[in-house]
Amino acid sequence: MSVSEYCNGNTNTLQVIDNESDNKLTIIQSTTFGKELMFTIIGDGIASSVVIHNAEDLRKIRDYMDESLRWMEA
Numbered sequence: 001m002s003v004s005e006y007c008n009g010n011t012n013t014l015q016v017i018d019n020e021s022d023n024k025l026t027i028i029q030s031t032t033f034g035k036e037l038m039f040t041i042i043g044d045g046i047a048s049s050v051v052i053h054n055a056e057d058l059r060k061i062r063d064y065m066d067e068s069l070r071w072m073e074a
Contacts, residue, residue, distance in 0.1 A: 006013040011030040018024070023043040030038075037052040052058050 001019055002017050004015050004017075006015070010032060011028060013029075014027045016025040021043070022045070024041070026038075026040045026042070028038045028040070033051075035053075037058060038049055039052070040047055040049045042048075052061070
């Protein structure tokens with residue numbers, strides 16, 4: 001698995017690539033979207049996206065990820 005972060009001024013991107021398949025998770029934050037965060041998953045040549053429109057939903061994701069990190073580090 002590889003994780004890379006990119007920034008080109010208006011857009012910040014975090015990309016996670018599974019080295020054993022063509023599966024990718026891309027998280028995009030861009031001022032061109034307004035205040036939205038886009039999660040795109042690509043696997044088997046099919047892309048699916050979820051757009052987070054508000055801070056409360058993003059906080060729920062953050063809390064879940066924080067708990068997952070604590071679990072993995074334990």
